[in-house]
Amino acid sequence: MSRESDLEKLVEMIKEIDLCMLTTVDESDELHSRPMSLNRDVDEEGNLWFFTSSNSHKASEIERTPNVNVSFVDTDDHRYVSISGTAELVSDKQKIKELWKPALKPWFPDGPDQPDVALLKVRMTKAEYWDGPSSTIAQAVSFVSAIVTGKQFEAGENKKLDGLG
């Protein structure tokens, strides 16, 4: 497959899975993660956009260490995605209104104009995905091999996409 169709497949996969874990580095250099919803907000440059509060812990974490990982897991279909990137907080009200969804209202009752509503923009620098068959344990261990050798494991599919954006 071409690099373009790999990227298309990746974007399709993460839009479908939607729920991801965002890993950030905290002030003690510990890595922690939390579930986030992507809401299909991937732009044409491959940037991921998430809603957050500008007062959130992760907002201060990414200011100190912008490097993050976004992982998508779909155990039913054995699909896994790792996206490495750099995150920044975007407070542009026009962009916030463009991406705003009514479903966000419970967390931002005053809507997109609420002062602490912000966007977390993740610029992809590296992406990797696994799209494999159903033998869970076997497949999981095969990933190790796929990474070490850089070879595609025959039972599944492991693609790396470097230097996106």
Added chain:
Amino acid sequence: MSRESDLEKLVEMIKEIDLCMLTTVDESDELHSRPMSLNRDVDEEGNLWFFTSSNSHKASEIERTPNVNVSFVDTDDHRYVSISGTAELVSDKQKIKELWKPALKPWFPDGPDQPDVALLKVRMTKAEYWDGPSSTIAQAVSFVSAIVTGKQFEAGENKKLDGLG
């Protein structure tokens, strides 16, 4: 719930989910993750044990930066776990034999005595879990609020366990 039963619940949850994403920091300070199988290998001190090759990329990554994150995702039941910890490579053959499973054979054809078979031991320093009902988007956004305020979100359950081990 007491801290002990929280930890018990956490351990039960990660044993059930099994498949996790291990996030490490690479030589460029980029964060990347890959799927791993836990195989129920959590010891009584809360350490997580994974099989790996001592020649693997992650083995050299954790030597440089031992801080890792292990996340478990179960989208069907809306359960999410973030474990922050420090990783080390363990080459002790006795421990390898203790944890060895026949299912590992396809990746280590020579069995537990294969020279590059090693264990990745993750010592938990912080753990957090979300165990919520089914409104995916709503729940995902609530996590932000739960983290910021430190309050338990009423629609779900968010627990932090600090200073384990």
